[in-house]
Amino acid sequence: MGMLDGKVAIVTGAGHGIGRGHSMELAKHGAKVIVNDLGGSERGEGEGRDADQTVDLVKARGGEASANYGDVSDHEQCGEMVQQAIDTYGRLDIVVNNAGIVRDAAIWNMPVEDFDKVLAVHLRGTWSTSHHAATYFRAQAKAGNRINGRIINTTSGAGLTGNFGQTSYATAKAAIVGLTLTLAQELASSGVTCNCVGPSGLTRITATMPGMPDSFEPDEIGDDEFHPMDPANSSPLVAWLASDEAGYVNGQVIRSLDDRLIWMQGWRExxxxxxxxxxxxxxxxxxxxxxxxxxxxxxxxxxxxx
Ligand SMILES: NC(=O)c1ccc[n+]([C@@H]2O[C@H](COP(=O)([O-])OP(=O)(O)OC[C@H]3O[C@@H](n4cnc5c(N)ncnc54)[C@H](O)[C@@H]3O)[C@@H](O)[C@H]2O)c1
Structure with missing residues (x-):
């Protein structure tokens, strides 16, 4: 019996890196996964069928997955993604909002279009997918078919403590924490929890930062052997947060750094x-x-x- 047997999950931005790790881990525990990815570069330019490789990897390990090539910064396409989960697998239980891009520059060098684009993908994308999922979860609860819905968002150290050159990214990632805390309150009565994970790992995004090593090899993500910079190191936490057992955990922000899980505490007097x-x-x-x-x-x- 898998911890997530019978559950259906969406993971956004799952064609590479951390999202790929989450998809494989959720599938390993029995969830059927909609693997979303628009494709394109780490700056959010272009598009492609990057989701297919993750779907193939999940299937090769005996899991079930389908690709979705939607753009999370498009509100309608987020709705279509939620509908795809329901049409393909009959339900939706878990949403992992993970898709992201970076367009780093000090504020005086950052074009406003880059600021808007980074917020559109991280923040609006998280809001839009959550909006459509929440609408479905609430309708199910009202119809007497309560689902242990789970929304798991993605923040970052930049959003929690700030980071030079990342006014767009840090703003989006901090706002995602505010969104998480509010969704945790709004959806609790429908039986839905919302938490936020701050992952880490060598990916295309970290490879854009000065002095950082290359991204992890795609086929080594989530390897049996532990690596401190494996993008899948936070994936077991995500899988557990997605489970029925985690129903008492709501509105939490948890960072994952190498083998450590760090429960964060926000603004205090x-x-x-x-x-x-x-x-x-x-x-x-x-x-x-x-x-x-x-x-x-x-x-x-x-x-x-x-
Ligand atoms: N790598 C780290 O150390 C780290 C640390 C903290 C937070 N994060 C966060 O983890 C998440 C995953 O990042 P990653 O490091 O794995 O990078 P990544 O580039 O490997 O993965 C991001 C994925 O999102 C996809 N994507 C981008 N725009 C999209 C859109 N509009 N619609 C759908 N998909 C889109 C990309 O194609 C890519 O596959 C991001 O939210 C990132 O901010 C990463």
Whole structure:
């Protein structure tokens, strides 16, 4: 018995890298997988049948999969992808929003078209696929056919802590966390969870970054032998989050780095200051911030680092 027997999954951007690893792992545990990929370059230029190779690999290992060549930045095509899962396999249980591109440059060198395109693929793509899946999950729940729906999104260290040259990518990846936290609230009553994974691994995307090694060999992704930079290292976590057993895990952000899984904690209160005079005065406010919030020592009229 596989942990995901009878389940149907969509993995977006699954023609390469991390998405390929997720598809193979989900199929290994019994899920039937719609392998989505628009194809094209890591910058999001061109298109191709990149999904086919992942489908072939899943099938070669005894799993079931079908290709979808849709563009996740196209809202209608995301709807068609959800419909393809239902038409092909009769249902949908799991959505892994993984598709992504990079167009890195410092903000002063980044064309606005590149900013828009990166947000369209990562953020709008995650929203659109989730929108169509959520509509289906809710309709099923209302009809008395409750599905343990699972939406698993993809963030990144850049989105959680920022990264030079990645204003578009980091913005999208941070926003995906906000989207995850909100979907976790909106869909809980329908029996659906939404979590976010921050994967890692040598892929076409990391290969574009200065000083990074080449991407992992496609046929070595998810190899039995452990490699700290295998793009499939987060895939067992994704498979478990997709399972019925994981129903109590909702709205979580979990990073995967080599063999470690790191549960992240978001914005927490650092310090609160209140004001006896109620209405704040900018000058007095500044005098209190340096000492009370930032712990600086007063020297003359100014606060300076001790
Ligand atoms: N590699 C890392 O270390 C790392 C770290 C953190 C997050 N991520 C995230 O993991 C995800 C997968 O990235 P990867 O590193 O495997 O890169 P990758 O280039 O190997 O995979 C991304 C896939 O998305 C596909 N894609 C791009 N635009 C698409 C579109 N509009 N519609 C459908 N598919 C599209 C690409 O064709 C590609 O196959 C991305 O969301 C990325 O931001 C990667």
């Amino acid at each position: 650092k310090k609160t200051i209140s004001n006896d005079e109620k209405k704040w005065d900018a000058t007095k406010l500044g005098a209190r911030l340096g000492g009370e919030v930032f712990g600086l020592q007063p020297t003359g009229l100014k606060f300076e680092q001790a």
